[in-house]
Amino acid sequence: MDIKRIGIITSGGDCGGLNAVIKGIARKAYALGIETVVVPNGYAGLYNLIDLDTVVVLNAERVSKIEASLAGSEAGHSRVKISKIDDPDKYERIKKGLKKFNIDGLIISGGDDTGSVVVDLTSQGIPCVHVPKTMDLDLQPYSVGGDSAINRISVFARDLKTTGLSHNRILVIEVFGRYVGHTAFRGGVGAEADAILIPEVPVDFDILYEHMKTTYFARIERSDVRAGTYIIVVAEGLKTSSGEMLYDESAGVDAFGHKKLAGAGKYIRQQLEKRLKTDPDVQAFMKRTGMYVPGIYVIPEVREVTPGHLVRSGQSSAYDVNFGYKAGAGAVVLLRDGRTGNTVTGVEGQKILYMPTTEAIKRREVDIEELALFESLGTCFGRKPVEFKPELCEEHRTERSM
Numbered sequence: 001m002d003i004k005r006i007g008i009i010t011s012g013g014d015c016g017g018l019n020a021v022i023k024g025i026a027r028k029a030y031a032l033g034i035e036t037v038v039v040p041n042g043y044a045g046l047y048n049l050i051d052l053d054t055v056v057v058l059n060a061e062r063v064s065k066i067e068a069s070l071a072g073s074e075a076g077h078s079r080v081k082i083s084k085i086d087d088p089d090k091y092e093r094i095k096k097g098l099k100k101f102n103i104d105g106l107i108i109s110g111g112d113d114t115g116s117v118v119v120d121l122t123s124q125g126i127p128c129v130h131v132p133k134t135m136d137l138d139l140q141p142y143s144v145g146g147d148s149a150i151n152r153i154s155v156f157a158r159d160l161k162t163t164g165l166s167h168n169r170i171l172v173i174e175v176f177g178r179y180v181g182h183t184a185f186r187g188g189v190g191a192e193a194d195a196i197l198i199p200e201v202p203v204d205f206d207i208l209y210e211h212m213k214t215t216y217f218a219r220i221e222r223s224d225v226r227a228g229t230y231i232i233v234v235a236e237g238l239k240t241s242s243g244e245m246l247y248d249e250s251a252g253v254d255a256f257g258h259k260k261l262a263g264a265g266k267y268i269r270q271q272l273e274k275r276l277k278t279d280p281d282v283q284a285f286m287k288r289t290g291m292y293v294p295g296i297y298v299i300p301e302v303r304e305v306t307p308g309h310l311v312r313s314g315q316s317s318a319y320d321v322n323f324g325y326k327a328g329a330g331a332v333v334l335l336r337d338g339r340t341g342n343t344v345t346g347v348e349g350q351k352i353l354y355m356p357t358t359e360a361i362k363r364r365e366v367d368i369e370e371l372a373l374f375e376s377l378g379t380c381f382g383r384k385p386v387e388f389k390p391e392l393c394e395e396h397r398t399e400r401s402m
Contacts, residue, residue, distance in 0.1 A: 001104070001105065001127065001335065001336060001337070001338040001340075002104065003034055003104045003105050003127075003335055003336050004034060004035065004102070004104055005034065005035045005036070005037060005101070005102050005103050005104055006025065006029055006034055006035070006036045006037070006103070006104070006105055006106070006107055006332065006335060007036075007037055007038075007039045007046075007055075007098065007101070007103040007105070007106045007107075008022055008025055008026075008036055008037070008038055008039060008058070008075055008106075008107055008109075009039045009042060009043070009045070009046060009075065009106055009107070009108040009109070009110075010022070010042065010073040010075045010076065010077055010108075010109045010110065010133070011042035011043055011077060011078065011079075011080075011108060011109070011110035011113075011114040011117070012042070012077060012079060012110040012111050012113055012114045012133070012134070013077065013079075013111070013134070013135065013312060014071065014072045014073055014077055014309075014312055014313070015071060015072075015133060015134070015135040015144070015145025015146075015148060015149060015312045016071040016135075016144070016145050016147070016148025016149065016312070016314075016315070016316035016317055016320045017071075017133070017144035017145050017147075017148060017316045017317070017320030017321060017323060017324035018071070018072065018073040018075075018109060018133060018144060018145070018316075018324065019066050019067060019068050019069075019070055019071075019072070019073060019074055019316070019324070020068040020069075020144070020316065020320065020321040020322075020323075020324025020325045020328065021109050021131050021133070021144055021324040021325075021327060021328040022038075022058070022066060022073065022074055022075060022328065023063055023066055023068050023324075023325065023328065024324055024325035024326065024327065024328025024329040024331075025107050025328040025329070025331060025332055026058040026063045026328075027063065027329070028328065028329035028332040028333070029332045030060070030063075032332065032333075032336060034332065034336070035057060035058075036057070036058040037055040037056060037057050037058065037101065037103065038055060038056040038058065038074070038075045039055065039075070039103075039106070040055075040056070040075060040076045041075075041076040041077070041078050042075075042076060042077045042078035042079070042080060042110075042114075043078060043080035043081075043082055043114075043117060044078035044080045045076065045078070046082075046094055046097070046106075047080065047082065047085060047087075047090060047093065047094060047097075048097075049094065049097030049098065049100070049101065050093055050094075050096050050097035050100055051097075052097075052101075055101050068316070068321050068324070068325070069315055069316050069321055070314075070315065070316065071145075071148060071312065071313050071314055071315060071316050072313065073109075079113070081113065081116075081117060082094070082117050082120055082121065083117075083120055091124045091126075094121075094126065095124075095125075095126065098126070104127065105126075105127035105128065105129070105335045105340070106121070106126065106127065106128045106129070107128075107129050107130075107131060107328070107331045107332065107335060108128055108129070108130055108131070109130070109131035109132075109133040109144070109328075110130070110133050110134070111132070111133060111134030111136065111138070111139060111143065111361075112134070112138065112139060112361040112363065114130075114133070115130050115132075115139070115343065115357050115360060115361035116361060118130045118341070118343075118357050119341065119357050119358055119361075122340055122341040122357075127335065127338075127340040128340055128341065129331045129334045129335045129339065129340060129341075129342060129343075129344065130331075130342065130343040130344070130357045130360065131144065131327045131328060131331050131343070131344050132144065132327070132343055132344070132345070132360060133145050134146070135148070135149035135176060135177075135183060135311070135312050136176070136177050136178050136179075136180055136182065136183065137180070137182035137183060137364070138178070138179065138180040138182065138363050138364055138365070139343075139360055139361060139362075139363075139364060140345075140355070140359060140360050140361075140362055140364050141343065141345035141346065141355065141360055142323065142345075142346070144320050144323050144324045144327060145312065145320060146182065146183065146320070147317045147319040147320050147323075148312075148315070148316045148317040148319075148320045149176070149183045149187070149311050149312055150182075150183050150186040150187045150190060151187075151190070151317050152187070152307075152310065152311040152312070152313075152314065153173075153175050153183055153184070153186075153187025153188070153190070153191070153233065153307075153311050154186075154187045154188075154190030154191045155191075156173065156191075156307050156310065156311070157173050157187065157188065157190075157191030157193055157231055157233055158190075158191045158192070160173065160231070160305060161229055161231060164229025164230070164231065165227050165228065165229045166227075167301060168220060168226075168227060168228060168229065168291060168300060168301070169229055169300070169301045169302070169303050170212060170216060170229070170230045170232070170272060170300055170301070170302045170303070171229065171230070171231050171232065171302075171303055171304075171305060172232045172234060172265045172268045172269050172272075172302065172303070172304040172305070173193075173231065173232065173233050173234070173265070173304075173305045173306075173307065174234050174235075174236055174264045174265030174304060174305070174306045175187065175233060175234070175235060175236065175307065175311055176235075176236055176308075176311055176312065177198075177199070177235040177236060177237060178235075178236065178237050179199055179237045179363065179365075180198075180199060180200070180235070180237070180363065180364070180365050180366060181196075181197075181198020181199050181200055181201075181235040181237070181365075181366045182366055183235070183311070184196060184197070184198050184233050184234060184235035185198050185235075185366055185370075187233060187311075188233035188379075189374060189379070191231065191233065192231075193231045193232065193233040193379070194211070194212070194215055194230050194231050194232065194378075194379065194380060195208060195211060195212065195230075195231075195232040195233070195379065195380040195381070195382065196232075196233050196234075196374075196379060196380075196381055197232065197233070197234040197235065197238055197264075197268070197381065197382045198234075198235050198237075198238075198366055198381070199235055199237035199238065199239050199365075200365050200366045200368050201239075201368060201371070201381050201382055201383050202239045202240060202241045202242070202243055202382075202383075203238065203239065203240060203241060203268075203382035203383075204241050204382055204383055204384070205241070205268075205271040205272075205275070205382070206275075207380070207382060207383060207384060208232075208268075208271075208272075208380060208382045209271075209272060209275045211380035212230050212232075212272065212380075213279070213281070215230055215378075216228060216229075216230040216300065217285055220289050220291075221288070221289060226289045226290055226291070232268060234264050234265060234268060235264070236264050237264075238264035238267070238268070240267075265304030265305065265306055266304050268304070269302045269303070269304045272302050273299070273302050276299040276300065276302070277299055282298075282299055282300075283298065286298065286299070286300070323346075326346065326347040327344045327346070327347070329347070330344040330346075330347050330352040330353075330354070331344045333352055334352065334354055339354060341356060341357055341358075342354045342355065342356055342357060343355055343356070343357045343360035343361075345360070371386065372385070372386040372387065372388040372389075373388050373390075375388065376388040
């Protein structure tokens with residue numbers, strides 16, 4: 001394709017690594033003699049491009065002002081589904097905006113919703129290449145932002161142990177992840193959480209309670225100062241044993257029709273408190289460990305903590321900066337070579353890997369086969385533990401990727 005100017009769009013939620021994507025695109029394009037510009041504010045900006053007076057050109061001076069290690073995006077975000085815009089001429093309007101600023105093609109970084117719009121725009125004759133981005137890690141390839149979120153979750157959960165130990169609290173930490181549990185799972189393991197609850201495994205609260213009771217009681221009774229805590233990391237898309245998810249019905253839905261998930265941490269706290277209040281062993285434990293105060297402190301304290309957007313903000317991990325640079329640069333080559341409607345999946349040596357965006361945005365869930373290993377190490381996933389039966393397989397690889 002004859003590409004002289006590329007428009008960069010970041011869409012959906014913010015996360016780590018996106019500024020590295022932008023810099024990777026701009027620098028690779030510059031090396032190929034191609035100019036890059038920012039289409040601000042995601043798909044909202046794309047729709048309103050025709051009304052803008054100017055766009056920011058990512059020349060060497062402007063690119064140098066972008067900090068790759070910062071999370072978020074210099075290009076901005078919005079949650080807009082183009083096909084749902086109440087304007088019959090929306091696609092023509094977008095094309096006129098692109099023509100106004102001499103933009104020959106788009107590189108768009110986002111998750112499954114963003115990717116579905118990439119597919120839509122491509123079908124309308126607008127050349128697009130997709131860079132996978134979602135802290136949820138629910139796309140088929142790795143997505144920029146995932147590692148940063150996992151590290152943030154892990155740090156927050158580890159840090160909260162100091163509060164838990166100071167007050168002998170049971171802490172429930174609710175984190176983002178929508179319909180999959182990748183970030184809760186990996187972040188929870190990184191924090192050495194006692195229990196990790198993910199959407200792929202409906203929770204049996206009796207099993208969770210017994211694990212909590214056994215672990216928590218033993219820790220405090222072993223401690224010479226009678227101090228202990230129990231940490232639960234839960235994905236916001238928690239499912240109860242009946243398979244129901246917890247929604248905030250008052251929040252409505254977003255532009256893509258998703259209900260807002262909310263209340264997983266609170267629900268777990270309530271389930272644990274209910275069992276603590278009716279368990280005859282609890283009062284004896286409280287008295288035995290010197291924690292019992294009549295009418296004031298009769299059961300261990302359970303608190304829920306929701307770090308919310310903190311897990312996707314702040315600093316990007318080094319892994320995401322590396323991946324962002326590579327994926328951004330790879331996307332430029334794909335667009336230049338006319339491989340539109342595709343998603344960059346990685347760069348290995350001199351090879352740029354990609355797949356159709358229609359395939360890339362299919363949901364990938366946690367492989368629950370992985371859980372048995374961690375259950376054998378003592379982690380609870382809110383189910384009856386499955387025996388870990390290892391198979392030894394010799395691996396042969398000729399290539400390595402980061």
